[in-house]
Amino acid sequence: MKTALEVLAKEGLDAVTMRRVAQELETGPASLYAHVSNKDELAELMLDAVLADVPRPEPDPARWDEQVKELVRAQIRAMVAHRGIARVAWHIAVPVNPSSLHLGEAMLALLRAGGLDLKQATFAGDALALYAKAYAYEASGWTWGEIDETDVTERGEQMMAYMRSLPAESFPNMLRIGEFFSAETAAERLEFALDMYLAGLKAIAARN
């Protein structure tokens, strides 16, 4: 089930429709409801399978910060590697699948090793998970050609045109940041965010 399913996930989440999966199994869509009660449930199973591969580090208090970063990066890598799965992570309200729980526990352990109390670690882990999902979702977009380049540049033009149509002092900064948003700076953006997160966490831990 999940196997025939993952095969489809490799050709895009949009292609994962009940009919398409059923077709892969040479049957009709109704048959799937014997194994899965929902399409959402099926999506959750896929996400769980994807996240299961993320390595969970043993906390080392000496370099917990680097471990936190790496865990976030690994989570993002896993999601981006499976076309479109990041979208699934978003409309799952409460993640209860085993992989998410184990990842959550791993993250909490790292954060506590960094000197945060349980409540702080919980909130920090929540924020980090949120960012990981968010970045993975965006990264998925331009990693797989789901946003066509022409459309983006066209919208870029349109945007510049609007900003230039207003008094020059309206957008002193926005008019100059175009260069920072190329595809090459994506990784850099992630690293900056991680730096920011950990600097903040260290400051909070130091207050304790």
Next chain:
Amino acid sequence: MKTALEVLAKEGLDAVTMRRVAQELETGPASLYAHVSNKDELAELMLDAVLADVPRPEPDPARWDEQVKELVRAQIRAMVAHRGIARVAWHIAVPVNPSSLHLGEAMLALLRAGGLDLKQATFAGDALALYAKAYAYEASGWTWGEIDETDVTERGEQMMAYMRSLPAESFPNMLRIGEFFSAETAAERLEFALDMYLAGLKAIAARN
């Protein structure tokens, strides 16, 4: 157009279908395509209208940090106030609507007042926007009854059952964080995240 549209947005984004909007205008769905080329374009217009109401502060270097927090909060409030609009913010790859540009500019101005250079401000603004969208999306979920309480508790049970079925040392932290995730702590989670962000930004600005 947008007016009759916002009226519908107030009864949920799910209700905003081409047919439903057309019905409100006492016509058929095809007529809408004379004013809007896409449903996505219509969604963008809605988002733009919602974000237009967010007040954009004049940067005050003395309290730029508080201003950043407030801008994020305001953005979140605006989105959560309009049922389901946060979902729209997510699958817009490149936001080019006027409101987003003005908000972006405002955020950049605040961050630069905090001592960040243009590149740092850009990346920080991106991360903050990401978080705002993410939090607003989640908050929308439980603000409007889009996640029914029984389902959540049921999944909670299922999750606890799984964790207890494994050796006790598998989940030393996760088993104890349930209390931190009630609906009452949501605002607290946001404040923690904002604190973390600004502590990080100050640390980065201090390095310059």
Next chain:
DNA sequence: TTCTACAGACGAACACTGTTCGCGTCAAGT
């Protein structure tokens, strides 16, 4: 071995979505 009963698989249909085609109508130009 034969008959029965039950559970599971699944074909066809339903209700719904966004979008397009082309007809009909109405207003403006000569």
Next chain:
DNA sequence: ACTTGACGCGAACAGTGTTCGTCTGTAGAA
């Protein structure tokens, strides 16, 4: 007043997730 043009929009198309009721294959009883 007649023709011409454009534009609003009704009906249909190609999809989607999900359900209902039939039909089959198998396991257990006689």
